[in-house]
Amino acid sequence: MKIATYNVNGINARLPVLLRWLAEQAPDVACLQELKAMDDKFPVLAINQIGYKAIWHGQKAWNGVAILAKEGFDLEEVGRGLDGDPDDAQSRYLEARVNDILVCCLYLPNGNPAPGPKFDYKLAWMERLIEKGKQLVKLDKPVVVLGDYNVIPTNLDAYKPERWVGDALFFPETKEAYMRLLDQGWTDAIRKLYPDETIFTFWDYFRNAYARNAGIRIDHFLLNPTLAPSLVAGGVHSHVRGWEKTSDHAPVWIEIRT
DNA sequence: ATGGCATTTAAAAAATGA
Numbered sequence: 473m474k475i476a477t478y479n480v481n482g483i484n485a486r487l488p489v490l491l492r493w494l495a496e497q498a499p500d501v502a503c504l505q506e507l508k509a510m511d512d513k514f515p516v517l518a519i520n521q522i523g524y525k526a527i528w529h530g531q532k533a534w535n536g537v538a539i540l541a542k543e544g545f546d547l548e549e550v551g552r553g554l555d556g557d558p559d560d561a562q563s564r565y566l567e568a569r570v571n572d573i574l575v576c577c578l579y580l581p582n583g584n585p586a587p588g589p590k591f592d593y594k595l596a597w598m599e600r601l602i603e604k605g606k607q608l609v610k611l612d613k614p615v616v617v618l619g620d621y622n623v624i625p626t627n628l629d630a631y632k633p634e635r636w637v638g639d640a641l642f643f644p645e646t647k648e649a650y651m652r653l654l655d656q657g658w659t660d661a662i663r664k665l666y667p668d669e670t671i672f673t674f675w676d677y678f679r680n681a682y683a684r685n686a687g688i689r690i691d692h693f694l695l696n697p698t699l700a701p702s703l704v705a706g707g708v709h710s711h712v713r714g715w716e717k718t719s720d721h722a723p724v725w726i727e728i729r730t
Numbered sequence: 731a732t733g734g735c736a737t738t739t740a741a742a743a744a745a746t747g748a
Contacts, residue, residue, distance in 0.1 A: 582748060679735095
């Protein structure tokens with residue numbers, strides 16, 4: 473089974489790119505982030521027409537997450553949103569069962585500028601995710617928590633790491649919270665497959681960043697111990713970042729033995 | 731240190747992203 477994550481940066485603005493990528497790569501499951509659309513603006517018809525079911529959690533203008541699965545897969549929503557803050561109205565977490573795998577799609581807050589209230593929200597959100605992770609990691613069933621983490625885990629994950637010092641994606645507290653999550657027993661699937669390679673999933677729109685390969689790795693797959701032994705392959709569809717009217721993220725994928 | 735670009739909302743310019 474191939475599972476992908478893709479921060480589309482506006483699902484309606486990127487619909488041609490999204491459909492082209494789905495047709496070209498045909499992932500079995502695709503988790504999307506940054507829909508930037510309300511629920512009734514989600515392009516479900518176009519997605520159904522190319523053979524995918526979908527569930528989504530939208531929001532006006534910002535955020536928004538969705539889980540797509542090919543027709544023939546069993547897709548059932550398990551929940552939306554993280555516990556721990558009843559006042560949180562941002563659509564950033566969606567959980568579904570796809571066949572026997574629990575698929576948890578997230579769009580972790582950016583947190584800039586740091587320090588500040590947005591950074592506080594990011595760190596609080598990470599604490600809520602860590603609470604959730606405690607339960608998920610120990611399940612007997614296979615679990616993947618994937619999406620745009622907005623975390624650059626190590627110096628290996630950034631072109632010129634010194635440029636990211638002081639950024640919320642690379643702040644000591646951000647990396648520390650992410651490490652605490654990993655230490656629950658999660659496997660960073662892409663880093664497991666490529667322990668020493670420079671791999672990027674995001675290139676900003678400025679300064680010709682994609683052509684210079686001046687990127688960062690912030691889209692991650694975390695596998696629980698039940699699922700981790702089934703990992704067989706993975707990578708980044710970086711060529712999609714070179715398409716017209718494309719997102720600043722590229723799709724990332726893994727393959728699971730089922 | 732700053733700004734470069736792209737999107738949404740909504741009707742010009744602000745907010746957001748990373």
